[in-house]
Amino acid sequence: MSIHTPRKKARIRLDDDVSSAKTRPVNSLQKQREQLPIARGREALIREIQENDTTILLGETGSGKTTQVPQYILESGIAGKGMIAVTQPRRVAATSLAARVAEEKNVSVGGLVGYSVRFDEASSSDTRIKYVSDGMLVRELLSDQLLSKYSVIVVDEAHERTLRTDFLIANLKTIQTARNKVGDVSRKGKGPASALNPLKLIIMSATLDAEKFSKFYNNARILYVKGRQHPVQIFHTSVSQTDYVDAALRTFFQIHTDRPPGDVLIFLPGQEDIESLDKSIKMYARRLPEERMTVLTCPMYAALPPAQQSRIFSSAPTNARKCILATNIAETSITIPGIKYVIDTGKCKEKRYLSKDTGGGFDTLLTRDITKSSAMQRAGRAGREGPGFCFRLYTEDAFNSMALSAEPEIRRCSLTQSVLQLKCLGQDFEAVDFMDPPEIGSVISALKTLWLLGALDNSKTLTTLGRQMASFPVEPYFARIILASKTHGCTSEVIDIVSLLSSSSALFLDISDQRDTISEVRGKFRHASGDHMTMLNALRSYQEVAASDSKGARKEWCRQHFVNERTFVEATKIRDQLRQTCQRVGIDWHASTADNEEPVLRCFVTGLVQQSAFLQPDGTYKQTMGHSVIKIHPGSTLCDKKLPAIIYDELVYTSQIYARGVSSVPKSFFSNVTPVAREA
Ligand code: CDP
Numbered sequence: 001m002s003i004h005t006p007r008k009k010a011r012i013r014l015d016d017d018v019s020s021a022k023t024r025p026v027n028s029l030q031k032q033r034e035q036l037p038i039a040r041g042r043e044a045l046i047r048e049i050q051e052n053d054t055t056i057l058l059g060e061t062g063s064g065k066t067t068q069v070p071q072y073i074l075e076s077g078i079a080g081k082g083m084i085a086v087t088q089p090r091r092v093a094a095t096s097l098a099a100r101v102a103e104e105k106n107v108s109v110g111g112l113v114g115y116s117v118r119f120d121e122a123s124s125s126d127t128r129i130k131y132v133s134d135g136m137l138v139r140e141l142l143s144d145q146l147l148s149k150y151s152v153i154v155v156d157e158a159h160e161r162t163l164r165t166d167f168l169i170a171n172l173k174t175i176q177t178a179r180n181k182v183g184d185v186s187r188k189g190k191g192p193a194s195a196l197n198p199l200k201l202i203i204m205s206a207t208l209d210a211e212k213f214s215k216f217y218n219n220a221r222i223l224y225v226k227g228r229q230h231p232v233q234i235f236h237t238s239v240s241q242t243d244y245v246d247a248a249l250r251t252f253f254q255i256h257t258d259r260p261p262g263d264v265l266i267f268l269p270g271q272e273d274i275e276s277l278d279k280s281i282k283m284y285a286r287r288l289p290e291e292r293m294t295v296l297t298c299p300m301y302a303a304l305p306p307a308q309q310s311r312i313f314s315s316a317p318t319n320a321r322k323c324i325l326a327t328n329i330a331e332t333s334i335t336i337p338g339i340k341y342v343i344d345t346g347k348c349k350e351k352r353y354l355s356k357d358t359g360g361g362f363d364t365l366l367t368r369d370i371t372k373s374s375a376m377q378r379a380g381r382a383g384r385e386g387p388g389f390c391f392r393l394y395t396e397d398a399f400n401s402m403a404l405s406a407e408p409e410i411r412r413c414s415l416t417q418s419v420l421q422l423k424c425l426g427q428d429f430e431a432v433d434f435m436d437p438p439e440i441g442s443v444i445s446a447l448k449t450l451w452l453l454g455a456l457d458n459s460k461t462l463t464t465l466g467r468q469m470a471s472f473p474v475e476p477y478f479a480r481i482i483l484a485s486k487t488h489g490c491t492s493e494v495i496d497i498v499s500l501l502s503s504s505s506a507l508f509l510d511i512s513d514q515r516d517t518i519s520e521v522r523g524k525f526r527h528a529s530g531d532h533m534t535m536l537n538a539l540r541s542y543q544e545v546a547a548s549d550s551k552g553a554r555k556e557w558c559r560q561h562f563v564n565e566r567t568f569v570e571a572t573k574i575r576d577q578l579r580q581t582c583q584r585v586g587i588d589w590h591a592s593t594a595d596n597e598e599p600v601l602r603c604f605v606t607g608l609v610q611q612s613a614f615l616q617p618d619g620t621y622k623q624t625m626g627h628s629v630i631k632i633h634p635g636s637t638l639c640d641k642k643l644p645a646i647i648y649d650e651l652v653y654t655s656q657i658y659a660r661g662v663s664s665v666p667k668s669f670f671s672n673v674t675p676v677a678r679e680a
């Protein structure tokens with residue numbers, strides 16, 4: 001199956017005849033490499049990349065794009081002495097793919113093959129292939145505007161159209177033009193000898209929407225690698241399901257009891273659903289008769305620690321059925337071997353910007369229906385190694401009325417961070433040539449937020465504060481809080497709290513039917529001002545336990561207090577990075593006010609000025625910079641309290657709008673939070 005330019009209007013066909021591509025048993029990683037569909041097009045692909053500055057590569061999931069293309073580039077010498085970067089929208093994909101490619105190359109991660117994601121990096125001077133999150137490459141751009149250490153940049157999963165990938169696609173075009181202008185005398189004034197190393201770009205996508213990428217890159221060549229796809233039989237439910245987790249549970253056991261061996265992949269929207277279904281499956285599996293196949297569950301979501309990720313790739317023991325519970329990460333970015341059955345709940349989590357009607361200024365994750373394109377990809381996962389089955393937990397009508405594909409993030413997410421980053425690069429968001437331009441309203445809203453945070457002055461010019469904010473690897477409002485701590489002398493406390501808030505999982509477990517028990521055991525951490533200081537108290541208690549007790553005792557302490565130990569562990573890494581950034585921008589991170597809440601909350605008000613609400617005479621809270629009426633989340637220490645003014649970390653949309661991560665602050669704290677006052 002060679003690489004060729006796609007037929008007009010090529011479509012993903014789940015019923016392609018692939019009898020010739022039957023998987024043979026393999027006994028080594030090298031054999032596996034050679035058998036991947038992309039291997040047959042290796043020479044043609046290398047030739048194309050050599051001859052063209054930009055190449056668009058399309059290929060069905062699992063054909064070997066992400067793991068093989070960087071190796072081909074390295075092996076063929078195309079990269080010269082430079083490095084090869086491979087971008088991924090998800091950090092878990094970056095780390096797990098680096099591990100796989102290192103294994104294929106028989107080296108350890110961080111040597112020849114490495115990765116770099118927010119708060120975690122494994123690379124060295126030997127690293128030639130680096131899997132990076134798209135956000136990390138944007139960060140590198142801020143310190144090296146031409147990304148000169150890379151000679152090849154592979155933008156992977158471009159079809160996902162994340163804001164950061166779109167940001168890169170736009171900037172890489174300019175960088176490539178600048179770097180590939182051979183002999184530009186004006187650039188450094190030293191003539192042709194100073195010409196920069198040229199940059200090759202490869203844009204890879206798993207769906208057939210390549211025309212747009214090609215047009216954007218001056219009609220770059222589109223190559224197409226055909227994957228192996230066996231027929232997949234698709235079933236829909238006859239009526240719509242109200243509880244998709246329960247429906248997934250029932251469907252799983254139907255498969256497990258009625259159908260032949262083969263692993264199951266269940267698509268769920270997020271971590272909470274995955275954890276709850278995992279628990280139920282384990283519970284029911286224990287009740288099965290002894291002679292039945294056992295069940296081995298493997299969760300897969302963004303916040304899963306690396307040690308547990310590798311389990312999903314190893315085969316299940318004989319007489320066991322593996323059941324993978326994954327978010328849409330398993331749709332295209334990670335191919336799991338052995339899947340015969342897919343259960344598709346039809347749901348995903350999507351980042352969405354809250355418009356000013358709902359008083360946003362930041363993104364929130366909403367559970368929503370997937371698109372047709374996702375549904376097709378999900379079904380396709382069942383047919384990688386042989387004929388498979390996909391059980392959709394929604395009706396055929398529901399499928400037919402799904403949107404074709406998702407709207408690019410640039411059209412639906414907060415642009416605040418990107419506008420700030422572009423300002424640091426000396427560019428205006430409105431002037432950049434994006435594949436899809438943002439709505440002007442979102443740009444204005446981002447500019448307003450940055451002005452409120454003091455990152456821009458009245459003439460939309462970047463301030464010193466703004467430049468410092470951009471150097472922190474956290475959201476601009478968190479960076480603002482940290483910078484404010486310099487004035488208030490409480491950097492140590494502020495960094496501790498911001499690290500906990502920046503972790504991928506929440507510190508406090510919130511189990512709705514156990515809220516009373518939880519509230520009782522957590523009583524000792526509770527701080528009258530609310531959730532931010534309560535978090536700090538919990539951290540202090542944990543630090544005491546960690547200093548004197550065994551690992552087991554620490555775990556037990558976390559279990560008893562319904563706190564997530566993983567968050568503490570991750571937060572420590574984040575804290576260390578934030579301390580380093582503080583050092584770079586001249587802030588003493590040791591500065592502490594002995595956990596006194598007043599200065600800490602003053603800093604939080606500075607950053608969360610848009611995320612605040614005042615009490616109304618009728619007992620409800622109204623946003624200070626939005627129109628919505630909100631309630632304090634039942635999981636908050638301040639739930640049911642009537643307080644003059646609150647700040648919050650996020651809003652949760654259910655039947656009502658709830659504020660989560662809430663602290664009570666005196667109204668007077670808001671009075672001097674104006675950009676002008678802060679600049680002084
Ligand atoms: O990028 P694309 O979807 O085209 O494929 P890939 O990610 O390069 O995966 C190629 C093959 O490597 C698939 O058969 C995967 O199952 C396998 N793989 C694996 O076994 N373990 C990993 N950690 C990653 C990939």
Ligand code: MG
Nearest residue numbers: 065066332333
């Ligand atoms: Mg891939």
